[in-house]
Amino acid sequence: MFVVKAILTAILVIILGLLYGGIARKVTARVHRRYGPPFYQNFIDVLKLFSKRLPTSHGVMFELGPVMAFGGMLVSLMFLPVGRGNPLFTFEGDLFVLLYLIVVAPLGLALGAGQASNPNATIGIARGLTLMIGYEFVFFVSVLPIIKDMHTVNLFRIAMAQSGSLSSLNAVRYPFSFAAALISMHAMLGEKPFDQTVAPHEIASGPMVEYGGKFLGLLQLYHAIAIIVETGLVVTFFLGGFSMPVFFLLTFVLFIMAVIVNTVMPRFRIFQAVQFFFLLPLVLAVINIIINAG
């Protein structure tokens, strides 16, 4: 029962993630006044990539990197409460467990791309890790008032405490923190102006540059799950307590908001991005901590 539920959740999230990605491509195209690919294009891409024969490889870690990224994201998904009726492992799903599990996937991608030994890939990794100092830190500071007031770090309990009226939502109670968390979610998703890691025009899609075939397929699946986990983290903390369909709807809304911002933004230089995080979003998050303490 337990295992079946876990597998079903994983499949559902992968399908939804790919769908979100496809719709995002459509939305981007419409903002650019193009027609754009069909919304199911990402499914076609994944099927095509997995059916490619003999993809190129540069070594063992190069092949295990995407596996580690995909597996790591699946593990993180298990510790995120997906909606109200469906607490998978959330009796133990603790904020710190999730925050530490989420970095397994980037680590896997970084190790794999590291063995490719393409300078583009490595520069992308160095940038991605540097950017992490900015967004991870800000996200953590923005959820501090919540865990302090609720006196728990159990994600399911945090989500459930917000159900009931609209005013009990954390987004309403901690508006500044919510703004900060949204900005850091934007960087977690790697949308412009925070797409220094991938930067297609500059470093040829960074860590992914050498990947093709089934490896790129695995990375696509990883990205699909990552969309839901990263937006879902914000939804759990700030808009939690709804049923599962509403949970997915909210993740979709947040993701499409990020995509729309992405279509009209240029890119920061890497350290400008980190500095930006230590100016505006951090100040927003700190304001809410001070209001909350006083």
Place this chain on the structure above:
Amino acid sequence: MMVNQGSILIFTTFILAGLLTYFLARVSKMSGRIGGALTGLFSIIFVYLFFHIYSLPGVQNLMFLLIGLVYVSSLFLLVSKETPPIQYLLFSGAAGSTFAFINGLDFITAFIFLELSTVFVFLSIVSGDRKKGGFLYLLFNGTGGLLFLYLLYFIYMKTGRFDYSAIAFLKPDEKILALTIGFLTFAIKMGTMPFHIWQPYAYRDADNGITVFLSGAISKIGVFGAFLMVFLQGSSFRISGNVYAYLGVITAVLAGLYALLQEDAKRLLAYSSLSQLGYVVIGLGLANSLSISGAILHAVSHGIFESLLFLVVGAVYIRTKTTDLNKLGGLITYMPISFIALLFGIIATSGIPPTIGFPSKWMLYHALVINGDPVLLSLTFLASILAFLYSFRLVYSIFLGPYTLKEKVGEAPFPALAGMVFFLLPLLILGLFPGLVLKFIELPVVRFGLPDFSFTPATLKTPLATVNFLTVGVVFIAWFVVAILVYAFAGRSRWLPVKNNYTAAEAIEDERILHYTGDFYRFIRRDMNFLLRHSIQRFYRRLFNLFGVIGDGISRIYTGDVRTYVYFILLFILIVLFKIKGGFPCLW
């Protein structure tokens, strides 16, 4: 008044073992290696028998086990390379005095063996090629020893006793003074931030085997001593505790930042070691049962993963003769087992779940949330992001990327591999069952007993949440198996040489190595300069200059010239006359 007999016995055993190895190594290299391994193993068995008979209380017990593990592994690294015979003797002495220190239950034993370990490590470092680290080590740790001597004197004058329980007879304010001095001593030993200068140099300049022991075991003298000071102080500690917690968090963040920018593997690890010990200081500073359990657990996990990392770097040095991160690269092809060991080491360093690094950090975070200081909590989190960054730099620059050396190298020597396995087993098992370690310290931390915190071998429960680490591990492994199955069913792949990759249609000659490794985090170096410019090292240099100026002033008094002294004598007579007359003499 008496020095602990058991400590003397342990120390003597180790010195004899060291002497025996020394003479065997003088006879021939092979006999030295075999003799070193055997005498080392015998002395460790002796220690365990000894301590089994006397069955010491919790934390000492735990430290014995940990230091024993580190001792055996660093000995294995020593015997798997060309080690000068004298190093065996000095290493044995350092190990013996460490064990003896942990065993002692009075200040005088502690003092003697603290100083002995300092002396042995100092001699060991200065008998190598580079000596700067040795002298810095002696300067800082010698100062720490003097502080401890003062503590000993202070307590003896007030109570007339030397044992640890004499603290109870002090007045509250005397107690705080005494234990602050004691804490400072051990903060120097751990390298907490204003006293950290010696550590990167000493770790770099020491023999690789000794470095494993320095980081894994000698720093545990600091942890054990600091724990003892907190333990003896009890409830009155909480006043000064927050200061220590802040010192710890500053150490963790700044050392992590410095670690990013190092170009030498051993220096990077030295800073990472400092940063991880910063967490221990945070836990001790908060001084409640949860945080202290977390600190001790983190000390254990630090002993395991940091020693593992130093061991792998030592093994890489044996094969490549360098620890410069800019010169290494692509070793995964030739040293796959070392790569796996290093990979698990960095996973534990960054605190990622199925390894031992995670439960200890988890406990510290919960203690920090309960403590409720947002600055402390968020900076601690920042330090662990930095840990993730520098550990990736380490594994990437050594093992990934193109192969940069001229000739092929072999896998690490067998004893070194055995040492890695010794560390990997507890690293994984204790990550799933952290309660096994916490059992040792259940009794001593009860007296701090603030938050209501309980555990079973696999589960930890705090007021904030409950986590079953075994479940986390099982879920982790299960989904990785799924991912590997997806990967395996998707068909085979075609291996291409490393050079054959995307270069935007630019032709690359064979001699040119495309490798982005030097100055890896250059963005940080460039834009954080305002922060990194003000180092404590400069402060010490200014202090040094100040002493120079004072000395210059004094040398104007003692010139060695007779005329100056004549003037001084005249001046003296004038002052005396002035004093006798009681004011300016009246001439008219």
